[in-house]
Amino acid sequence: MxxxxxxxxxxxxxxxxxxxxxxxxxxxxxxxxxxxxxxxxxxxxxxxxxxxxxxxxxxxxxxxxxxxxxxxxxxxxxxxxxxxxxxxxxxxxxxxxxxxxxxxxxxxxxxxxxxxxxxxxxxxxxxxxxxxxxxxxxxxxxxxxxxxxxxxxxxxxxxxxxxxxxxxxxxxxxxxxxxxxxxxxTSAVSELRVLRRTPVLLALAVTAVGNVGVLMVFSYLAPLLTGLADHPVSRLPLLLLAYGVGATIGNLVGGALHDRDPRLFQPGLLGMLAATLLAAWFVATSTALTGAAVVVIGLFGFAIIPGMQARVMATAGEAPTLAMAVNASGYQVAAACAGLVGGLIADSAAGPRPIYLAGAVLTVCGLALTIVATRASRGRYHG
Structure with missing residues (x-):
């Protein structure tokens, strides 16, 4: 400890x-x-x-x-x-x-x-x-x-x-x-060899794709919320704090659930995140419901991270350090893509609201990759 x-x-x-x-x-x-x-x-x-x-x-x-x-x-x-x-x-x-x-x-x-x-x-x-x-x-x-x-x-x-x-x-x-x-x-050669393994590459892809949706919403919270008629700008810091608290709780709960059954809970958490993003799109005109949805998005968005990290560790085996560094880079790539795609949506005629819907679709893609990765690493990945 x-x-x-x-x-x-x-x-x-x-x-x-x-x-x-x-x-x-x-x-x-x-x-x-x-x-x-x-x-x-x-x-x-x-x-x-x-x-x-x-x-x-x-x-x-x-x-x-x-x-x-x-x-x-x-x-x-x-x-x-x-x-x-x-x-x-x-x-x-x-x-x-x-x-x-x-x-x-x-x-x-x-x-x-x-x-x-x-x-x-x-x-x-x-x-x-x-x-x-x-x-x-x-x-x-x-x-x-x-x-x-x-x-x-x-x-x-x-x-x-x-x-x-x-x-x-x-x-x-x-x-x-x-x-x-x-x-x-370990040696640089052994660390680099790990990146040739299909299960490792799939685990890294899950991180890069599975996080784009939630990061897109986080990056554009201000335009998503301040566009509501009854949502003053002064409430934004409070909601960001609530998002952070939800993220903290989700992180700890997601780690515990992953240890219980990674094959069940990791796809389940991604599915719940996608469903919450879709629900946020439906209720985006209501300040109270949108605020609640954003906090839940933070919870599920961070609940998926421990499992993603643990999957990379497990599939990388005896030389995990470089894989973990690449995984961190994958998260940053997801953030960069979230900023780019979210910006294009926010500047469109439809406004920022479709960001929720696009985030849900991208999270479903991450869910599909998770299922493929679990099957590909069968026999190696035990959580």
């Missing part, structure tokens, strides 16, 4: 740096004399850094001692946030965010591998869920607190605080974290 708590705190510290940027963009733009749109490139650059750099860095460091690697990654994260706090101009700030993004994906992959290999095989899903709870906290606690710090003392104070949190995580890892013997060295 101590090992898992340390990893959770480290994940919370690093991923807060990802989520908090959206809340301090206006301050960054004003201070550096750029437009908010230009400042938004910080978000895009971070996502690209995770998509492209995470798997490459993970493959390159495959043979490095895991504890030493974790310490190095935390040191780079602390340095990246410190440079972000001190950057005199936008160019250096952009570089610092990309460098920080490179280590985020790799650290999360390493943390999941250590956590799962430290737990009994039958508790893989709940272990992933508990580790991902650190990311949930970054969304519902770290980002609002970081935004508040930025509003009170400036955006540089936000990045400085995250740098200190990363240093505390580094000290905790150095003091108390000892990876299990099973989490020893």
């Amino acid at each position: 101590l090992r898992l708590a340390i990893l959770m705190f480290c994940v919370f510290s690093i991923t807060t740096g990802e989520f908090v940027v959206a809340g301090i963009l206006p301050e960054v733009a004003t201070d550096l004399g750029i437009t908010v749109g230009s400042a938004g490139l910080l978000v895009t650059a971070y996502a690209v850094g995770m998509i492209m750099g995470g798997p490459v860095l993970t493959a390159v460091t495959a043979g490095v001692d895991r504890k030493r690697l974790m310490l190095s990654l935390l040191a780079v994260a602390a340095l990246g946030n410190a440079v972000s706090a001190l950057a005199p101009g936008f160019s250096l700030l952009l570089v610092a965010r990309v460098v920080t993004a490179l280590v985020t994906s790799t650290f999360f992959a390493q943390a999941i591998v250590i956590a799962v290999q430290s737990a009994p095989p039958e508790r893989a899903g709940s272990t992933v869920a508990r580790l991902a709870f650190g990311m949930n906290l970054a969304m519902i606690l770290g980002a609002p607190v970081g935004t508040q710090i930025g509003g009170q003392w400036g955006w540089r104070a936000t990045f400085a605080t995250i740098a200190v949190a990363c240093l505390i995580g580094l000290a905790l890892v150095l003091w108390q974290l000892t990876p299990p013997p099973e989490a020893g060295r």
